[in-house]
Amino acid sequence: MSSNNPYIPMPVEISKIIDEVDTHDIKTFRFTFLNKEDGENFKYLPGQFAELSIYGKGESPIGIASSPTEPGYVEFTVQRAGTILPGLVTAALHDMDEGGKIGLRGPLGHSWPVEFLEKKNIVVVGGGFAFTTLRSLINYMLHQDNRSRFGDITVIYGARTPGLLLYKDELAGWGKRDDIKTVITVDKGDETWKGRQGFVPAVCKEVAPSPNNTVAVICGPPVMIKFTLPVFFELGFSKENILTSLEMRMKCGIGKCGRCNVGYKYVCSDGPVFSLAQLEELPRDFW
Amino acid sequence: MLKKTAINKATELAAALMEKGTLIAPVKEDAGFNFREISDAKQVDLNFHNTIISPKSAFFPQTEDFVRYQTGKSILEATPVELNIKPAFLFGVRPCDVKSFEIMDIHFSGTGLVDPYWQKRREATTVFGYAFDLDKPAEAEEFYQTLGIGAADPEGSDIFMVKKDNDLLMKAITPRGEKLLTGLNIPSEASADDEKYFDDTVAAGRNFKTRSTCVDARATAKKFEDLFHNTDFWEKMSHACLSCGACTFVCPTCYCFDICDETLFSRGTRRRVWDACMFTDFTLEASGHNPRTKVYQRLRQKVCHKYSYHVRKYGVISCVGCGRCTRYCPVNIDIFSIVEEAVKA
Numbered sequence: 001m002s003s004n005n006p007y008i009p010m011p012v013e014i015s016k017i018i019d020e021v022d023t024h025d026i027k028t029f030r031f032t033f034l035n036k037e038d039g040e041n042f043k044y045l046p047g048q049f050a051e052l053s054i055y056g057k058g059e060s061p062i063g064i065a066s067s068p069t070e071p072g073y074v075e076f077t078v079q080r081a082g083t084i085l086p087g088l089v090t091a092a093l094h095d096m097d098e099g100g101k102i103g104l105r106g107p108l109g110h111s112w113p114v115e116f117l118e119k120k121n122i123v124v125v126g127g128g129f130a131f132t133t134l135r136s137l138i139n140y141m142l143h144q145d146n147r148s149r150f151g152d153i154t155v156i157y158g159a160r161t162p163g164l165l166l167y168k169d170e171l172a173g174w175g176k177r178d179d180i181k182t183v184i185t186v187d188k189g190d191e192t193w194k195g196r197q198g199f200v201p202a203v204c205k206e207v208a209p210s211p212n213n214t215v216a217v218i219c220g221p222p223v224m225i226k227f228t229l230p231v232f233f234e235l236g237f238s239k240e241n242i243l244t245s246l247e248m249r250m251k252c253g254i255g256k257c258g259r260c261n262v263g264y265k266y267v268c269s270d271g272p273v274f275s276l277a278q279l280e281e282l283p284r285d286f287w
Numbered sequence: 288m289l290k291k292t293a294i295n296k297a298t299e300l301a302a303a304l305m306e307k308g309t310l311i312a313p314v315k316e317d318a319g320f321n322f323r324e325i326s327d328a329k330q331v332d333l334n335f336h337n338t339i340i341s342p343k344s345a346f347f348p349q350t351e352d353f354v355r356y357q358t359g360k361s362i363l364e365a366t367p368v369e370l371n372i373k374p375a376f377l378f379g380v381r382p383c384d385v386k387s388f389e390i391m392d393i394h395f396s397g398t399g400l401v402d403p404y405w406q407k408r409r410e411a412t413t414v415f416g417y418a419f420d421l422d423k424p425a426e427a428e429e430f431y432q433t434l435g436i437g438a439a440d441p442e443g444s445d446i447f448m449v450k451k452d453n454d455l456l457m458k459a460i461t462p463r464g465e466k467l468l469t470g471l472n473i474p475s476e477a478s479a480d481d482e483k484y485f486d487d488t489v490a491a492g493r494n495f496k497t498r499s500t501c502v503d504a505r506a507t508a509k510k511f512e513d514l515f516h517n518t519d520f521w522e523k524m525s526h527a528c529l530s531c532g533a534c535t536f537v538c539p540t541c542y543c544f545d546i547c548d549e550t551l552f553s554r555g556t557r558r559r560v561w562d563a564c565m566f567t568d569f570t571l572e573a574s575g576h577n578p579r580t581k582v583y584q585r586l587r588q589k590v591c592h593k594y595s596y597h598v599r600k601y602g603v604i605s606c607v608g609c610g611r612c613t614r615y616c617p618v619n620i621d622i623f624s625i626v627e628e629a630v631k632a
Contacts, residue, residue: 007353007546007559008398039576055356055365056550056559061574081573091575101362137389249572251546254400257562258543259569261592263512264599269399283515286578286587 006254009053009103010038014074017098022163025080026129027094028065028151031104042107044068045114046136047245047273050106051074051253052089061250061268065132069141069146074104077132077166080255084090087201108253109272112137112217112243121151123209125228127158127200127220131166133245134219138174147179152208158185158200158224162193166243183207202226211236217243229276246272246279262286288468288475289485294333297455300473301328303377307467308411311345313338321353322377332575333417333455335427337381341539343391345377345407345524353559358550361371361538370404372532382492383431383607385416385443387539393601394402394542411468415457419489425497428610430566430623432497436607449488455555456485497608499591500627504598510629511595518583526585527618532563534612534620540605543569564588590625 016030025045027175033039042117044064074130080094084123092103102113116128126134134157141150153176159165165184174182185196185203196203201218208214215234224245232242248267256270263282265271274282304310310325313335322342356365388409395405407450418439419425425438432438432627441447445464451457452453456477459465513522535541545562548555562569565585571577577584597605606622613621 005367005403009362052360054357055354055362056546056548056555059546082575085573087573103362104366112311125467129586165419247572248578250542255398256395256402256542256544257546257559258564258592259545260563261564261588261596263598283512283517287582 006105008254009051009105010035010042011101012038012074012095012104014100014102018168020077021079022161024095026077026164026166028077028166029077029093030066030075030101032073034101036100037243039072042074044074044107047112047133047142048107048109049133049253049272050074050076050104050108051250052078052093053103053105054089054092055103057088057092058102059105059251059256060087061108061253062137063133064243065135067136067143069140069143077087077129077135079129092097093162098115100246108270110270117215117217118149119151119213121209121212121214123214123216124153124157124222125153125200125204125216125218126156127224127228128160128164129166130219130221131157131246133282134202135167135170137217138180139170141178142174142180150173150237151213152181153179154181156183156184156185156204157209158187158198158203160187162186162190162195199227200224201231204228204231205234208235209239211241214243215243219245240275242276243273244276244279245287246274288465288473289482290468290482291451291454291456291475291477292457292473294450294453294455297331298328299335300455300471301325301331303473304376304378305472307396308376309588310376310378311342312376312378315556331378333379333450335379336339336419336423337384337609339611340537341387341609342377342380342384343387343456343539345375345412345416345428346388346392346405347395347542350558350560351404352556352558353546354579356548356555356557358553358555360490360553370407372411374409375408377412378415379417379448380414380444381627382416382421382438382440382443383429383436383609384539385414386403386431386440386607387438387609388414389443389542390601390607391542391602393603398511398601402532403459404619413445413463414443414444416441416447416460418447418449418492420450421488421495425495426578426610426614426615427498428621429608430498430500432495432499433608433623433626434608437489437492438495438497439489441489451481451488454481454601456481456555458485461549467600483526491624495532497609498623499632502604502626502630504602504604507597507604507630508598511591514629514632515587515591517632519622520628521583521587524619525583526619528586529618530567530582530585531617532565533617534622535563535565536561537611539607539609539611540593564592582609586620590622593622594626594629
């Protein structure tokens with residue numbers, strides 16, 4: 001955001017668009033900053049988000065999908081939103097081409113607690129389209145400067161169909177490395193799918209990561225989280241060692257407009273990352 | 288420093304302030320009194336109890352333009368709206384409303400990122416508090432005594448005014464108030480009698496009776512946390528609620544806002560506007576998901592936010608007992624009664 005006014009977006013240009021899924025409604029947008037100093041000041045960590053801003057349409061809070069270890073740009077994976085009414089911002093963004101210019105306010109919110117994760121084994125569990133900030137975290141941890149700071153890394157990622165898996169090239173790349181265990185599953189395979197089939201909670205039970213010195217970072221649709229959490233309890237994970245990221249409708253992104261208020265927290269500025277222990281202190285006012 | 292002027296000379300005082308900056312003061316309108324920017328000193332009317340809309344709009348206007356843009360043109364051509372803030376005088380604010388500014392300060396400029404609009408207006412504005420008239424009873428909806436706010440508390444004002452017969456006693460409370468009062472040549476020096484009257488009024492204001500119940504911020508906050516899942520309680524409290532949001536618009540401590548783009552032909556403005564947690568689309572996400580589809584959930588949000596969440600986050604109840612929400616509720620929902628019921632529950 002602008003240095004003296006957090007409500008004024010910085011101009012960015014779309015430098016690359018990747019069509020992620022076979023339904024063509026999820027794309028990754030790579031942005032470069034039009035003002036050099038904005039880019040230099042944009043210091044973020046995995047798990048943070050930003051407001052994507054298109055004048056005449058509005059703003060949308062979207063998790064940052066790139067890793068801070070990738071300098072020079074910032075990426076967001078955006079679904080064309082809206083089932084009843086179209087999401088104005090995401091539709092406009094999806095209709096733009098490379099070279100298009102929009103606004104960006106951020107980085108916003110708290111990141112995954114990377115210092116807390118250091119020296120621990122990490123189990124990353126993602127479902128569907130909610131894999132974006134997890135991808136940021138995985139790429140951050142896998143970077144050569146960071147890999148030794150973390151213990152074993154296990155990724156369990158599921159989508160409804162093979163065509164709906166995000167970041168397919170990266171998933172393949174992780175599968176070839178020996179310093180990360182990657183478990184990919186789909187609810188229902190197709191004729192070309194040779195991998196695992198099954199829902200994320202069941203796969204977690206099967207993989208059964210050890211809770212010893214391990215943190216689970218879980219992001220997905222509410223129904224996936226609802227059934228995955230008990231699996232991790234049974235495996236012996238403490239509530240402090242289960243992390244997730246909340247969603248609420250947001251506007252300002254800086255804890256002022258009151259919209260994402262849940263109990264005594266604002267999801268934007270106090271979250272969006274919460275441990276299960278923290279979530280249990282809040283009223284059930286978000287699902 | 289205490290000075291005084293005849294109330295029927297208030298017009299001259301207003302004119303003197305208007306020479307120094309923008310004057311915002313109570314004005315009589317068809318439906319009642321409201322704080323308005325004064326264009327003619329004769330408009331100022333201190334013969335009021337309290338205004339319909341709270342004075343928060345002096346710092347947090349109902350609409351605030353952020354950026355002007357043109358559709359079809361590059362974002363680089365959009366221009367932020369200059370915050371052209373001049374010295375201002377907010378005149379005749381009742382003590383409970385002055386208290387609301389402190390509560391809002393914590394949120395807008397005291398915690399996290401600073402809201403530049405709120406902060407700059409606060410910095411540029413001298414607040415003239417004005418004691419309630421202790422010769423008249425409090426209005427039925429008022430309950431500021433419950434929240435520890437006196438009817439003549441000078442704290443939070445730069446200059447505090449007390450009515451004495453046909454005079455207006457004016458005391459400087461802050462250095463800014465002192466400097467202003469010294470520079471104003473209209474008020475005359477007050478006597479020792481006036482000093483005593485001022486102090487007596489402040490003291491009497493502390494015991495001035497409004498509706499009152501026992502509220503301990505921490506205990507009440509916990510009580511509402513425990514009541515959160517008591518759907519019967521919240522359905523009973525909200526059964527008449529129309530979700531109209533009037534309570535939040537007249538409230539001095541409601542700060543929820545929307546940021547929206549309004550385009551007419553190709554020219555548009557991004558602005559913030561007051562919003563309300565009482566509206567059904569307040570939490571409606573683009574996916575269609577909405578965690579607060581029911582009226583009771585939204586009334587619960589409003590009351591719990593003020594009496595529980597805000598206490599746990601900022602240490603203070605976000606209500607000053609001005610009674611506006613009850614007075615202007617079309618179906619007579621009374622937040623004081625909800626708090627009383629909750630404490631008893």
